[in-house]
Structures are given as C-alpha cells and as structure tokens.
Amino acid sequence: MNQLPSSQFHTGEIAVQQRLGVADMVAQYSEGFIRPAMPDQHREFFSNLPMVVVGITDHEGYPWAMPLFGQPGFVQSPNAKTLDISSSPVLAETLKINFNKNKKIGFLGIELHTRRRNRMNGMIAAISPNGFSISVDQSFGNCPQYIQKRELTWVDEPHTYFDSKDLCLMHALDSRSTDLIDSTDTFFIASRTQIFSSNERSGIDVSHRGGKPGFIKIEGDTLYFPDFSGNRFFNTLGNIQSDGRVGLYCPDHATGNAVFISGDAHILWDAESAAEFEGAERIVSVKIRSSLFIDNFLPMRGTLQELSPSLTHTGTWQKNQPEHNSEGQARYRKFTLTQKVKESQDISSFYFSPADGQALSTYTPGQFLPIRIGQEGADTAILRSYTLSRAPEKNAYRISVKREAKGLASRMLHDTFNIGDSIEVGQPAGQFTLANNDHAIVLLSGGVGITPMLAMLHGLIRDIEQGAKPRKVWFVHGTQHSAGHAFADELSTLAKQHAWLQVHTVYSQPKPSDKQGQDYDSAGRISVDLLKHILPFDHFDFYLCGSAPFMRSLYTGLSATGVAKSNIFYEFFSEGSIEDNNLEATPTAQRAEIHFAKSNITAIWTPKEGTLLEFAEKQGLKPLYSCRTGNCGACSCKINAGAVSYAKPTAYTPEEGAVLTCSARPAAGTPTISLDF
Structure with missing residues (x-):
C-alpha cells in the first residue's frame, strides 16, 4: 500500500x-x-x-x-x-x-x-x-x-x-x-x-x-x-x-x-x-x-x-422541490416585504409574503425562518435565521429582529429594507416547540428572546379556538425598561382576553417614567426566587429563551430546586453548554504581535480581533477548524513562542506545545506570539 x-x-x-x-x-x-x-x-x-x-x-x-x-x-x-x-x-x-x-x-x-x-x-x-x-x-x-x-x-x-x-x-x-x-x-x-x-x-x-x-x-x-x-x-x-x-x-x-x-x-x-x-x-x-x-x-x-x-442551515430530501435558484439550489423562494412595524426602540417586526403568490410552508410555533439577503456588488448573500414571532397565518411570515450594532443582517433589515423589497426565504425549521402534553406552561424570556414565546402563545390560542383544552400559562418576560419592551400592548390585550394566561413583566433598569403595576410588575431580574413567589404549586414545563447568562442562570436555578431536566426546554447556541456557569474569561493581553511563521505574516492583535483563529482568518489565512468551540482539536496548532489563555476549559486538550486557535487568545503579559502556520 x-x-x-x-x-x-x-x-x-x-x-x-x-x-x-x-x-x-x-x-x-x-x-x-x-x-x-x-x-x-x-x-x-x-x-x-x-x-x-x-x-x-x-x-x-x-x-x-x-x-x-x-x-x-x-x-x-x-x-x-x-x-x-x-x-x-x-x-x-x-x-x-x-x-x-x-x-x-x-x-x-x-x-x-x-x-x-x-x-x-x-x-x-x-x-x-x-x-x-x-x-x-x-x-x-x-x-x-x-x-x-x-x-x-x-x-x-x-x-x-x-x-x-x-x-x-x-x-x-x-x-x-x-x-x-x-x-x-x-x-x-x-x-x-x-x-x-x-x-x-x-x-x-x-x-x-x-x-x-x-x-x-x-x-x-x-x-x-x-x-x-x-x-x-x-x-x-x-x-x-x-x-x-x-x-x-x-x-x-x-x-x-x-x-x-x-x-x-x-x-x-x-x-x-x-x-x-x-x-x-x-x-x-x-x-x-x-x-x-x-x-x-x-x-x-x-x-x-x-x-x-450545527444542523440549523441544513435541510432534508424533498420529493417535490421548487425551481432552482441561480446557484442551482432548490431551497429558497423569493418573498416581498409587505409590512414593517417598530415594536420597541431596537426591535422591529418584518412581514414577508411569497412573491409568486403561492401558499406558505406551514410551521410549528417556536421554529425559525432561514433567510438570504443579497448584497449589492457582492458574490455571496448573507444567510441568517430568525425566529418566527407568531403562529402560522395564510399570507405572510413574521420575524421580529433586534438591531445589533455589529449585526450586518439586522442593520440592513432595520436601516435599508423598505416595503416592496425582496428577500429569499427557506423552509421553517427548528425543534424548540411546545411539548405535546397537558402540563402547565411557564414561558421565560429575556429581551428579543420573547419572539418564540409569543409564537408559542399564539399557537396555544389558535389550538384552544379549535377545541383544545386550555392549559395554564405564565408568560414571564424581562427587559431593561419600557423603551425596550417589545409587544407590551399585544401581551396586555391577550392577558385580558384569556383567563388561563398570566403575564408578568420584569424591568432591570426602569425609567423614572415607568410605573410599577402599570408598565411592569417587578424590578430586577427574572430569578428562581421570583418564580417561587409568583407561581402556584403545580407541575410545570419551563421554556427558556434569552441571552446565555439569562438561560444558564435559570436552568441552574430550576434544576437546583428539583425541576427535572426533562421539563426544561431551551435552544442554546452560545459557547459551551447551558450547564456551564463558570465562563469568566481568563486575563488576556491588550495588545500582542502575532507572527504566522509558515505564512510569513505578522500583524497586531487586540481583544476586538477575537480568537487566534478569527484573527488568522482576517489576515486572509485559512486555518483548519471544525467545531470552533474547543471540543474537537481540529484547529490544534504548534506555538513557537508566547502564551495563550482560554475563556473556559476546553473539552479537547492539545498536545504540549500546541494551542487550540478556535478558543485561544494571547495571555496577559504576552507581547509576541509565533504560531506554526
């Protein structure tokens, strides 16, 4: 051989x-x-x-x-x-x-x-x-x-x-x-x-x-x-x-x-x-x-x-595929923006309808919608997925997006998209949906994490209107103050219409004009102690959506009180797992000279550059990687000089004299690093 x-x-x-x-x-x-x-x-x-x-x-x-x-x-x-x-x-x-x-x-x-x-x-x-x-x-x-x-x-x-x-x-x-x-x-x-x-x-x-x-x-x-x-x-x-x-x-x-x-x-x-x-x-x-x-x-x-x-942007075999797009891919359809509604100071809802007039694909509340946004003068489109923020309706999908200062897609949607503009839309997908049982439900959301919860709530209302037995629902939402409180009027109206629905709002930084008992119910943050105070004794399914610290804190707290993990549902895409609570970053340098030895490239790193893998990619290099979370070792690289730090312990331990570039940053006190690629 x-x-x-x-x-x-x-x-x-x-x-x-x-x-x-x-x-x-x-x-x-x-x-x-x-x-x-x-x-x-x-x-x-x-x-x-x-x-x-x-x-x-x-x-x-x-x-x-x-x-x-x-x-x-x-x-x-x-x-x-x-x-x-x-x-x-x-x-x-x-x-x-x-x-x-x-x-x-x-x-x-x-x-x-x-x-x-x-x-x-x-x-x-x-x-x-x-x-x-x-x-x-x-x-x-x-x-x-x-x-x-x-x-x-x-x-x-x-x-x-x-x-x-x-x-x-x-x-x-x-x-x-x-x-x-x-x-x-x-x-x-x-x-x-x-x-x-x-x-x-x-x-x-x-x-x-x-x-x-x-x-x-x-x-x-x-x-x-x-x-x-x-x-x-x-x-x-x-x-x-x-x-x-x-x-x-x-x-x-x-x-x-x-x-x-x-x-x-x-x-x-x-x-x-x-x-x-x-x-x-x-x-x-x-x-x-x-x-x-x-x-x-x-x-x-x-x-x-x-x-x-990792399967977010993958599909399934389709027996009857739509026509291929310009790239020969049979998975996206052209949609038109028909309505744009500002829900809070940084969250807006976008309604998209099929340009061909054909029916929408159905979906389960809680699922997300893949979209592709074309860029003028660029060969590639921006691919993102946003949660559908209401239950299925006949004529349009609704996504509700927070404008992120560094988010290219969210800034385009908020700043440049107007009624009549086009976008490519894929098939709704995702597993963060309500379990098929008769348990009482607690929907816990922070910030823009309200979007799947709102869709789930609308789905429950639709099911009840079609004859399903009502379930007790507590909708507990946290945000900073009234200016950032999306869908406040919509939730208030729904709570008045349905006796089985209780809404509790928590402001972490209420404005002087915000009135407790009118704009919000509690000050501070959503915690297990708060849930113990507002929830009656019952068997609940808990659904979590929000920032990584928000979800980790509630997951840990609920588990510690004896809530079975099988009764806690979430969709977690951050670094590590939802059970990792010790993610304080180890000290890193504020500036370091990085030398890529085999490529003969030297450049200055600062904390905004991210990991060494991200920094190498910005220099036009194509380092090997797979998981990008320190789990597999595919990005392992010899380090010739200098020292690195990791934000958290990695699941994979590199060989002596090697580092995981996907998770490593220059350690504090390290002026120069030489990597063997």
Missing part, C-alpha cells in the same frame, strides 16, 4: 484532501491530532460509557457497524495502548463477523446527552468468554457537530436483552427498515481501507452521522445521504475512496428497533447532486448488499431532546 511516510493519513484520505484542495492545509495542522495511544481523557471517557459502537468486517471483507452495551465500566483501559471490553458482538454469528484475534477493528465512544465522542482504531489483541481486548493503532477526538441530544436509560439488562434466533439477512430493505430510515436523525457508518496491513493507517473506522429526520433518501436498492462540512480529514470518505465497502447501523432510540446494512458506497462529487440537499458539500450513495431489521433490539432508549445546532 503506497503511503506518504510523513503523513498520518492513508492514500485514500490524501486523495480526497487533494481533490478538494485542502491537503497542504491538513498536512500543516493535523500533526499530533491522530495519536498512536489514547490520552487520559479519552481513557476516562470510554470507561464511563454504557454504549460504544464498533466496526468489524465479515468473512467477505464487508464492514459492519454495531453497538455494544454494558453498565459503565464495561470498557476499561489498563494502559494507553489497550482497551478491555467485557462484552462481545451479539450479532457476530448472524452477520458472519470475522471476530478473531489480530483482526482490525474500529471503535467509537459517544455520549449523546453531552454530544461528546472519541474514536479509536486498532486490532483485536485477545478474546475471552467475557469479552475482548483491543490494541490501539490510532486515537483521535471528534467535535460534537451533528450529534442529536438524547438521554438514554436502560429498559433491559445488558447481555440479556437480545435473542438472535430466527434472524436472517435480506438482500433488500423491507418496509419496516424503510420507515425507520426515512425518519431517522442518526446513523453510524463503518468503512475500511482496501488493504489491511501492519501499517497503523490501514484498517477500519466507525463514525457518526447526523441530520434532520429525512436526511437519508432511499431509491430502489440505493440510499443517499449528505456529507456536511467537518474537520477536513475525510477519514470516512478516504476509506470509501480506497475501498467502498461500508456498513451502516441505524438505531431508533425511541422504540429500540434497529437496521443494519452492508453495501458499496460511492462519492457523488458533482455540484448538481450536492445542490439537491441544503448544506451538503457532496452526496454519498450506498448500494445495498444485505440488510437486517431487528425489532426491540436496543436495551437503552431515549427520545430526542434537541437537534444539533
């Missing part, structure tokens, strides 16, 4: 990187990302998991992806080069797996409720009646992109949950498999290099794929899925380039059903194929060789809590 000796990648991966023009960049920044042994944080992570996914070939060389389950601790790492697993593939006989010593194996640890994952590839070192051991060849982390948030719980004891009798492989998908795949938002794919050798770069890899339900398309004996932007290493695509044989595992975490597939994959490089799916960089096809549907297979179950925020 021909191999570049200095590369961490095999020839298939390098071929894909070269085709897409990123090989030099990847070679420059990937050193140390793929390790020959597991770091301690990966070893500890694996040992705490109740589920992992492995990739192993059958006797004909086709890889299969399959899960292993056990109580936390069923995976142990006695040293950095070894994993011991006290479980065995229960489908080995059914799938004719070549489960023997010295065989290549891929290994993925994934924690759905935190969106953490790490990968390892190696070789089966030993097999015993209680499990097997893996000798590590490659260990590397992964970013949390495209992982859907779920909390899995046991419904059956591990090792006793499954009976393999009466199972047999099929050469096509049955209707049960098709239904599951059509609705899935997650699958795992095992892929392999063409040749297995002692070279650690050869072997099997197993990886996660996520998308909105409907992101896999089935046509006859072939399925198609989009390849989204990732870390640019192209491990899976590189394997497909090398060999093409793959295995897919599609779980239904709600029912416990699962589909297993083996087949032959091909990469569809043409732009027309990618244009069929919003957000796809390319499409992968898999011709199905064999499949297996298993009812009630999974011993752990859990419902979807939140789709990955």
